[in-house]
Amino acid sequence: MYRTHTLGELTARDLKKKVKLSGWVHKRRDHGGLIFIDLRDKTGITQVVFDPEICIEAHALAEQVRNEWVLQVQGTVRPRATGMENPELKTGAIEIEGDLLCILSKAKTPPFPINEEEIRVNEEMRLEYRYLDIRRGGILENLHTRHKAIKILRDLLDREGFCEVETPILGKSTPEGARDYLVPSRVHPKNFYALPQSPQQYKQLLMIAGLDRYFQIARCFRDEDLRADRQPEFTQLDVEMSFVEQEDVINLIEKVIKQVFHQILGLEFTSPFTRMSYHDAMEYYGCDRPDIRFDLKLHRVHKALENSLFNVFNQAIERNEIIKAIVVLQGEKISRKDLDDYTQFVQKFGLGGLPMARFQNDKLETGIAKFLTEDNQHKLKTQLHLEEGNLVLFGVGQEDRVNQAMDHLRRDLAKKLQLVRPDDYKFLWVVDFPLFIGDGEGSITSAHHPFTAPLEEDISLLDEHPLKVRAKAYDIVLNGYELGGGSIRIHDKDMQKKIFTLLDLDDEAIEKKFGFFIDALSYGTPPHGGLAIGVDRLAMLLLKTENIRDVIAFPKTQKASDLMNGCPSSVSSSQLEELHICVEDKSYKK
Secondary structure, three states: OOOOOOOOOOOOOOHHOOOEEEEEEEEEEEEEEEEEEEEEOOOEEEEEEEEEOOOOOHHHHHHHOOOOOOOEEEEEEEEEEOOOOOOOOOOOHHHHHEEEEEEEEOOOOOOOOOOOOOOOOOOOHHHHOOHHHHOOHHHHHHHHHHHHHHHHHHHHHHHOOOOEEEOOEEEEOOOOOEEEEEEOOOOOOEEEEOOOOOOHHHHHHHHHHOOOOEEEEEEOOOOOOOOOOOOEEEEEEEEEEEOOOOHHHHHHHHHHHHHHHHHOOOOOOOOEEEEEHHHHHHHOOOOOOOOOOOOOEEEEEOOOOOOOHHHHHHHHHOOOOOOEEEEEOOOHHHHHHHHHHHHHHHHOOOOOOOOOOEEOOEEEEOOOOOOOOOOHHHHHHHHHHOOOOOOEEEEEEEEEHHHHHHHHHHHHHHHHHHOOOOOOEOOOOOOOOOOOOEEEOEEEEEOOOOOOOOOOHHHHHHOOOHOOOHHHHHHHHEEEEEEEEEEEEOOOOHHHHHHHHHOOOOHHHHHHHHHEEEEEEEEOOOOEEEEEEEEEHHHHHHHOOOOOHOOOOOOOOOOEEEEEOEEEEOOHHHHHHHHHOOOHHHHHHO
């Protein structure tokens, strides 16, 4: 037996007990005869004292010990000396009088301190030695919180009558939005599996199979550009239900989310959550995942600026571009230097600049105010409800660029002005998404995926005005992050074929990519729908971190590489030959 207790367990109630403990050396202190070792495991720290008068052999070994060695000790629980208690530790009232020590494993000096809360080391080093970074404790606690959240999800869905089913990892490559990760088949030369972007078709097939209520903690893979809240491989709670409408799915997910936040953070939320149409989200916030913890809405003001003396505005109006404004109530807190920085900030998103004016003395002054007519001034004051001290910032250009730039600007302003409380959570359903989006060149793609059902009242628009068709799709947003998304699915094979056709797939392509699925729809398909919640992102928000890598045991870098084990990596020529793959060496040709 390596241990009778963990290292965060013993208290004054355990005095005089004979115990065995095992763990890592957190700190070692030699006090001129007495040697104190703080022993650590994931549960806490216990102080062990080695006295040569108690056991000379154990004391001699303790002299050799260094930080991060793994030890087993045996001894008796005793109270710490008066005045030497540590109230910050659960075990701070006791110590172990050691009479036996066994060195289980020695350790090299770590590349960064394990026993310090704050360390000055770059993230690349922490990722290269991820197992040591986890051992420091912070990420360890995060992983336990993530585990608790997943257990809550599983238990609740089990009570609601859902069945957990694993679906294949090796599947068929089909267009679902992002690039697939492909896996070559040795048995079927020149053919490939695709790692799932989501279990979309499988879960729909389970509804056709009569499972009725399915869920899975599913691993998913997308070969896309990464950012702080995105990884190439991720985990999602995948849910699908038969004989449901949008409200049924939304009600279930609100129940699930409320339970997780209540049990993990002790927070209570009322239902229903706020809802907003996709149109309003884009119009007033510039994105489909708005952070509604603060105001700072976007206002379309090109009509108020007609016939101004400012060429930038006039030229934008002539080109049918847009002008949107943000009103900063605490305008006096934004300095000239801040405005210069924000101008450079929006230029990164393709805007030419950031025109501004301050509302003072019952009119707009400074900046571009001198180019505004009395009519412009009156209309802006009325539309924006301007008050003394307000700062008005204008975004000018193509709609997608203006929306993107102003969305990021409002988020940055909220941080600077401290408009958000750290413990504030605001949930939002974004609904009525478009079924399709255009590429600007006449082609269309699915806004979500091609299995999303259109709203019945918009079906008549499919042939002539497909971009006006709204979808039975819904996203759950939390504090500006897309927490999850789903839809009611198409359950009619003719409608599914029509959607594929609108996506410019001919009969041959439909048969090749989706023939098995169309065939399955023809055998009696119940109306069904579902949603997927990003488990990594959920854990990230529960733990109030902005980096998704903080809640994943072994994450990838933003270049999708693993610095710890060195993947992706080259493989031997014999492996490639077995897979009938020839890798072209372009550098050699050059």
